[in-house]
Amino acid sequence: MKQPYSIGVDLGGTNLRIAAYASGREFLDTVVLPTRLELGRDQVVRDMAEAINGLMARFNPTHQMAGIGVGSPGPLELPEGIIRNPPNLPGWDGFHLRAAIEEQVGVPVCIEGDANVAALAEWQVGKGLHYGVESLCMLTLGTGVGSGFILNGRIWHGVTGMGGEAGHIQVHPYQGAACGCGGFGCLEQYASATAIARMAREQMGTQAPSSPHMLATMAHAGNRQAQQIFEQVGRALAVGLTAVINMLNLPLCLIGGGVSDAWDLFAPTMFAELRSRSYVYRLTEPTRCICGEALQTRIEAAELGSNAGLLGACLLPFQAATSDAPSTGVLARA
């Protein structure tokens, strides 16, 4: 019997990454293409389909095709896979992404939000596997703050597929920065790479470096203003995580994305604030609580790095095949 394999697609605003995957944490093969947004969505789908068909031509003879998974920027209408007002894919509003891909590859496609597939990967083959948990939250600190929740072994979608948005918990609810979502003081405005660049401009003026990475270098070299910006990131994460942990009492919260490279700069403030703000965290903190390992609240850096999204897309077809109930929050209706 041939080994089952899947193909995953990580549809980013800059790169289009496609991989064939059989099991574990390694890919059978990977294709990386530029996302040619300037040529229109149909061309992007053609580029994607060509890479998928190429991988299928190579692996179908030796492996059993399990399906194709796509991690896409949102918001998405699921399971139809229709894109709604995506801030990073102008002109794609209302696009039936799933149908467009299926038409060109002739294989069933599962679509899922990019933050959700990253959470799925960390759960199935990353730290979630390591700790044996059934539930976790993953925050991806990048251009925005994406987030995904696995609850009792299933991606949590909510009723309209818009669930999981911990990046839009309001951590500065009153005088906070306006957010692209229409809210005020969302976590995304204090913990994303974009937010860090804005805070640096606001607080350092002409001294502000051109990137969060350079700001981290300045902070490591002892620049106090730079250090304080990462402390603000840590405080904002603590207020957001307090809401997550007090509401859901999850065993594992992972922080990934480019900003998480600055873990040592924001984590000490994050943990100190979390300890004072969340009694659930305080009672279950791994190094201090007397509860058993399985009952602790671990907050750690994610493990899979920039591969989390692509791996999660590859895992989607297998997840879909074994699931018997949608995690939507509404009753399935006849």
Added chain:
Amino acid sequence: MKQPYSIGVDLGGTNLRIAAYASGREFLDTVVLPTRLELGRDQVVRDMAEAINGLMARFNPTHQMAGIGVGSPGPLELPEGIIRNPPNLPGWDGFHLRAAIEEQVGVPVCIEGDANVAALAEWQVGKGLHYGVESLCMLTLGTGVGSGFILNGRIWHGVTGMGGEAGHIQVHPYQGAACGCGGFGCLEQYASATAIARMAREQMGTQAPSSPHMLATMAHAGNRQAQQIFEQVGRALAVGLTAVINMLNLPLCLIGGGVSDAWDLFAPTMFAELRSRSYVYRLTEPTRCICGEALQTRIEAAELGSNAGLLGACLLPFQAATSDAPSTGVLARA
């Protein structure tokens, strides 16, 4: 075949209510006793057991006993039913409530947090039944702000049973009032009866009425300061619900407890703020969105009033009998 029935207990700091229950929203019979905390926890359990045994003597001949459910103030260790540092039951820390009751009644007992049983009742026989949803959040605005989550048809406990605490989302994270939980600016400090009384004292000085109920009467009579306090309650609820709705995209959030009687005073501000703060709510608001009924986010007053806790306790044994997996967030281990 005899109809199954259960006995439920609502263990409050003031009253001990015990009911026999068969189905629907009505009790077979109800017993209300004072909670004689001054005589110690053993006496309270003896009072409870006496009432339970009396009901069993009456209904066992005609009905089939399904079990006993108890809604208790928390925090609780579940399913053991051990009480941990309960603020309203001094001297009960570490008490094995389940074992103590079982010893005197000879029937299996299920223990659950009081806010969780209220959520269970609203889900099974209140507005959750009416709308046919599988998930909901219920906030109980009383002495504190209790909350319970039903996710995909199960009470959400989290790994240590401490989940569901939306009352401790921080809605004034920086200059907010210190909370009994150790946090700052928790929703409980801005939307409970206790908080309303405190805000009235702070903002109205000697004009402050002696109860939230009288404050509501003043607000209805046109007192602007009194009205503004309820507007602050509405704003705090909106910030808290924004976190809940953006994270979980639930189809139904219910607000119960004594403060919910002032619905008309806080709800207009709550809805206006929620519409501006939560894009998930904005896109799914019942009166404005174009999505189908099943995809809307309804925020409504709870339906069962002060009976929610007692009804939920009665429903617990039936819920426990049909569940095949704990909603704990951790894998069951051999």
